[in-house]
Amino acid sequence: MNAIATITTTLKDWESDQEVRWCPGCGDYAILKAVQRTMPEIGANPATTVFVSGIGCSSRFPYYMASYGFHTIHGRAPAFATGIKLSNPELDIWLVTGDGDGMSIGGNHTMHLIRRNLNCQIMLFNNEIYGLTKGQYSPTSRQGTTSPTTPLGSVDRPASPAAFALGSGARFIGRGFDVSKHLPDVLKAAHAHRGAAFIEIFQNCIVYNKDVFEDFAAPKGAEDRQLWLKNGEPMLFGSDKTGGVKGIALDAEKLTLKVVDVTDGDWQGAGVIVHDVTNRSVAHMLVEMPFGPFPMALGVLYDDPRPTYEDAVLGQDAQAREGKNTDLRKLLAKGQTWTVSEDQGPLSGV
Template identity: 60%
Template sequence: MNAPLTAKDFATDQEVRWCPGCGDYAILKCVQKTLADIEANPDKTVFVSGIGCSSRFPYYMNAYGFHTIHGRAPAFATGLKIANPELDIWLVTGDGDGLSIGGNHLLHVLRRNVDMQIMLFNNEIYGLTKGQFSPTSRPGTRSPSTPAGSIDSPVNPCAFALGANARFIARSIDTDAKNLSPVLKAAREFKGAAFIEIFQNCIVYNKDRFEDFVAKKTAADTQLHVEHGKPLLFAKGEKGLKLNTQTLTLEIVDVGETGVPVEEVLVHDETNLAIANLLVHLPMGEFPMPLGVIYRNPAQSFDDAFWQHHPTQGKRTGKVADALRKGSVWKKG
């Protein structure tokens, strides 16, 4: 009988090189531990990344890895999954890599519902190229490329994923392993494209950007941990979100003796697209930040559909060497 896997079984001998204090360290440790907990097979696990600080991830995972080109990791990952559906593929990207140059590729891997886990590290800045503003940077962000402050309307990653018809959408925080690990496990169990936005602290170029809802002292009041079938409560159960049936918007209400009964608080249904839409569009700063699995509504994955209608049904009928020797298959008509 083999010994149980540990986080060290998924760590390489490479020196982990991010800036001291970077949130990527915490995410890496959580992913390694999570894979050990679920007894993932390193021989069938693949990490695919594009370009950026987060894209160093494959070097530090004792599994197969591809460090690809800027924004195109979803295309590589799709090819891998189609070629070998048995592979467990993890796509690692950032807010710049995934939502700027790679926005088109990310959109298509989501709408196609290709079976993989997509971790988007959102630090609202370009870290690798020295602190320019990114697609998710908030208005007013001062950077080398926006010295007077950004005037762009930022991309909402989860709203983007929802608009691309993603079937699994979740949020978590880099240093909150208690929340992040269950989200990673749920994503891995999901058959299809599982999108996870991870708020990640860039300690050099955008330090404490998320402190308004990450700070431990105020987390109970600023974080909303959603769970399927349970009311949307926060502030230790003293506050909740209620649906205003006239405006079809969410509003914060007091719960209990001085407020509304808990039965009036909206119950989270992760299969409900309307609820997911309301949650991902809550105004930041005015409402608590929704964390956990926001939307999960399975549908046939792209890779399953591909092989279902393929003549060979996934069976190997030829050899790569033969195809390479065949030469051009195009002939003038």
């Protein structure tokens, strides 16, 4: 399949004429601006770019991008995205969903889009709550979350979107959060990946789940609580100003990850792992790292492309048509046919 042509644009070229309407302070504003800044940097063309969404606060996104867009039905954005890509594989598809839309009613659709490996970018805004329908708990809400549907606190174990995506066969997993300056870098890496690129974006719901991510997203002391992964670089976090540099190492006995202290910059002596984006086993460990004893793993966790769904489907179709004359009239006339003339009376014996 031919690569999607790139053009030169500015941020203004991606801002639609629609009034952006989310709650004041909503993290979606920051994500929108990050995406609009990213589009010119990857050479995207509004005429060949499509944003597809389901239902939820995040799903207002297509209205605010000066490109093509589909605001579809609850949880079914992956099905629409698949049809759009198969109809015109030259289009650049961005799927926008939330933890409720994409992990609950749309969980099966998300799974099949990922396992098929449709070439698209999947941005899942995770605010750990249902925002549009007034604050009910969602599949990603933490245990103990109080809401209109869990007044005594949720007893459900929360789903991990990144772990779900890996288990569904994803070949790209990225993570960021709404106000991070690094979010555009994650989006660029996702776009450069050929196949289904899954990006979990932690997003602050200012009304129903305010500051739920402050434990790792707050600017003060962020270096101690955030592990920004870069391919080929050691997994280091922290600083000498805040208690020392630390790293992530492999506990060979338990085959799990552990936090180690790094003294005098000797990360190799401390056994710190060098990040390899193609290592699926370590990617699973990173998405499952419990925050608290570990930092939050952010950036590109996994990136190992394989052939895409549309290439396989369209290639199969081309092979089936090879050497054949496509004549619809001839096909319809094949086999048993009847010709009914105008003067023919009612059929008898029926």
